[in-house]
Amino acid sequence: MLPAPEDAIWFDGISARRQPVVVEVSPDLAALRFGGQVWPVARLRRIDGDGLVLAQLVDGGDELPHDPARLLLAEGALAAWVRARAPQLERRDLRRGTGAKIAGRVALAAAALGLILFVFLPRISDLLADQLPMEQEVAFGQAVMGQIESFLGEDRALTCTAPEGVAALEKMERRLTEGQGLTYDIELRVFDHEMLNAFAAPGGQVVILRGLLDEAQSAEEVAGVLAHEIGHVEARDPTRLAFRSAGSAGIIALVLGDVTGGTVIGLLGDHMLSASYTREAEAAADAFAFDLLQRTGIGTEGLATFFERIAGMGMEVPEILATHPDSGNRAEAARRAAGAAAAPVLTDAEWQALRRICG
Amino acid sequence: MQPPARSDLWAEYRGDAAKLFPLALGVGVLGLITLGIYRFWGKARIRRHVWGKLRVGDDALEFTGTGLEMFLGFLMAVVMLAVYLAVVQLILFSVGIRFVFDPQNEMEELAQAVSILLSFVAVLPLMIFAAYRSRRYKLARTRFRGIRFGMEKAASGYVVRALGYLVLTVLTLGLLWPLMTFRLEAYMTGRTWYGGARFRQGGSWTGLYPAYLHVIWGMVLIGLAVLVGIGGSPGVATFLVVAGTIWGLIGLVVYRVRAFAYLMSHKEMEGGLGFWATPRVGAVIWTYVKGALIVALLGGIASGVIFAPVASLAVGIEEASELVQLEFAVLGVVAYLLLLTVFGALSLVFISQPILAHFVNSVMVTGAEALDSVRQRVADGGADAEGLADALDMGGAF
Missing domain, CATH: 2.30.29.30 (Pleckstrin-homology domain (PH domain)/Phosphotyrosine-binding domain (PTB))
Structure with missing residues (x-):
């Protein structure tokens, strides 16, 4: 019709x-x-x-x-x-090759983002971190430490101050640092928190959490952990990590739609605590620690024992073990480094005082 | 106002809620299901619909953009932005930690505020750039009587000017805002084409001051409040601040409406085509208030409909297994996102659309016989569509 x-x-x-x-x-x-x-x-x-x-x-x-x-x-x-x-009145035609174009662009975008996150950002943040003058790094570290303290302690001051304990801690610090030619002025302290952890902040701040003292069986174990953290400090690992998280926070902010980046600084403290350094950085810190323990006559046996015990516990993993699923090997490596103990780090009385530093 | 001559055409918006709402809700839900990927296609569909309802005389506009090109543009923009933001963030951070972590506490807070402000300022040029690109894309994908609109590639020049005028406006405490409005609009209008015919912005920036008057009154009141406050009558000062703020805010609405009228009425196209716009402030405010009430009412009903079943499932959730609790939490989030989608669709239909309709219906096109001699222009590839604006999440209602 x-x-x-x-x-x-x-x-x-x-x-x-x-x-x-x-x-x-x-x-x-x-x-x-x-x-x-x-x-x-x-x-x-x-x-x-x-x-x-x-x-x-x-x-x-x-x-x-x-x-x-x-x-x-x-x-x-x-x-x-x-x-x-009309058979195809409502059809929405696509040009030929559109599918390939979409796939190509998506792949390109993913590749570019990956390149930025995993290659470009680490390089440039390492570069910037290395150019930070030391006194600013120290000031920055103190601010980060403040962040972590208020984060862990919910605004309660956490630093433990029992006098004999502090004296024992200072003795350990002298043993580890005196005459070792360290770049940073290492500052040790203990936070009153049950988490089994120790960490380093930029610029020489090293913190032990009380949980670690409770778990350790000797002063040599604690000294071993400290030597490892000092290794991070000397390699500027915490500073690099802070710069990297600042850079990737920019991208995260983009994804979340917070383009002002105001959350960056607040996140840093958290990043330090769950610090995940690269495998290479951990290995270097280990090597530094073995060397330091040997030179100071503390010996690597304490660190090896600590590695073994913590690895067997199967609990929340502290930073020192975080990127090493294979802690048994590290214990062996520590033993192979074979620094024999020349003299104990602390006397038995001092070790007990250190364990009671938080009162 | 003169009576319409033979060659005058009224602009008219013929959209209605019953047609737009199912569309808006549908694309919103699809966007939810596809984790946001569909939003580009959804935007294209909504624009095709809305453009098709906007008529000048007997002929409707047509939107020819596609969801696909907007999606691809977004991908490109995200990559560029990622580089830019990561670098800016790092540089700001490395400069920032030199003063943000100053030992003194007040200094620290101030510096922190400055560094956050700076990271916003770092994005501002991009946002301005994106605003120009977005308008250019929309024009390049708009047809009238089969002829393309278009806008020249001049976003960088726009950014420079916009930043300059912005600084001037801030330095003069807002007094030169009309200068910024006028010059920027003139910049864009002078680069806008319909086929082979160019637009031009007539009038002058001082012509916007009658529209700006109420904002100035608001500022004067706040200025007075400062003086009175210094003089030692805090009660009077507080009253003046409140009064000045309200006056200024309403003044801003008045300014938006009257500035649109002034700028539109002084635009012209080669060949003698002009515009005459008479939007009414009262109608705009009333449309907004009415729309907000409808959205609140219908949104309230919708939230009851969505959350009642969820709440009934919540009975005894504490005794349930962890898996069930997790499922319930996911269900709650989905219900919440669904409600947001419903609110989005409602406000598009009951606020944005009626306001658009009011502005469109207030426009008359004069000298329309000039249209007959307009010739087609070549297509604008516009590789990144409006991806930057999408990535910065700064799209308007349409």
Whole structure:
């Protein structure tokens, strides 16, 4: 049933003139004809709008492969005929190769982000960290320490101050640092917190948490852990880590939509606590510790014993073990380093005093 | 206002809530299911719908942009932004820790505030850049009578000017805001084309001051409050501050509406086509208040519908296994996101759309016979679509 010719508006895609035309269906029912134009029905596509707005599928075309020309039909018999007869009126065509294009772009974006996060950022943050003057690094470390203290202690002061304990701690500090030619002025302290952990902040601050003192069986074990942390300090590992987290926080902020980056500094303290240094940094800190323990005559036996015991406990892993699933090997390595103990670090009375430093 | 001549055409927005709401809700839910990926396609669908309802005379606009190009543009922008933000963040951090961690406490707080402000300022040029690009993309994908609109590639120049005028505005405590509004709009209008015909912004920046008057009154009151406060009457000062703030805020709405009217009425297109816009402040405010009430009412009902079943499941949750508790928590989050989607759709339909309708319906196009001689322009590839604006999450309602 052939619909009668109808009045319509044609925009030719070349000028903005409104062109009234009379549209008729071709005798073979395969095309619309108007004003010298022939639009095959199979190529008709509907455009959003009132009435029936038609465009033609073409090879080149715009964002969608449509010709810019438009034909406006009022709702009526002809529009109904087109809706019934045009097979792909509602089809949203894609250009050839679109799938490959999407896959390519997604892969490219993922690769670029990976490159930024894992190659570019670490390099540039290490570079910046290495250029930080030492006195600023120390000031920065003190601020980070303040953050961690208020984070752990919920705004209660945590540093333990029992006089005999502090004296024992100072003795241990002298034994580990005096005459060793360290770059940083190491500052030791104990936080009153049950977590089994010890960590280093930028600029020479090293903290033992009470949980570690409770667990350790001798002063040599504690000294071993401290030597490892001093290794991190001397290698500037905490400072690098802080810079890296600051950089990636920028990206995290982007993903979360917080472009002001105000959360960065607040997050740093948390990062220090659960510090995950690279395997190489841990290995270097171990090597530093073995060497230091040997030179100071403390010996590596204490550290080896500590590694073994903690590894067997299967509890929340402190930083010192975090990136080393294979602690048994480290104990062996410590024994192989074979610094024999020349003299005990602390007397038995001093060791007991240190364990009671938090009162 | 002169009566419409033969060659005058009214702009008209014919959208209605019943058609837009199912669409907005549908694309919102799809966006939720696809973890946000669908939002680009959703935006394209909503724009196609809304553009198709906007008519000048008998002819509707057409939006030809696609979700795909917006998605790809977003991907590109995220990568660029990642580099930029990471580097800026690092540099700010490495400069920042030299004063942020100053021993003195008050200094520390001040410096911290400054460094946060700085990291915002670092993003500001990008946001301005993105705003220009976004407008250019929308114009490049808008058709009227089959002819493309377009805007020149000039976003960098726009950023420089916008930052300059922004500094001027801040330094003059906002007094030169109309200068910024006018010059920036003129910059964009002068680079806008319909086919081969160029637009031009007429009028002058001083012409915006009548529109800005109420903001100035608000500022004067606050200034007075400072004087009175120094003079030692805190009660009067507080009253003046409150009054000045309210006056200024309403003044801002007045300014937005009247500035639109002034700028629109002084735009013209080559060939003698012009505009005449008469939006009414009262109508805009009332539309907003009415819309907000409807959204609150329907949103309240929706939250009941969504959360009632969730709450009924919560009975006895404490005794349930951990897995069940976890499932319940996920269900709660999903319900919450669904409610946000419903609110988004409602405010689009009952606030944004009616306000758009009011502004559009207030515009008359004069000298429309100029349209007949406009010729087509070449397509604008616009490789990044409006990806930067999407990545910075700064899209408007439409």
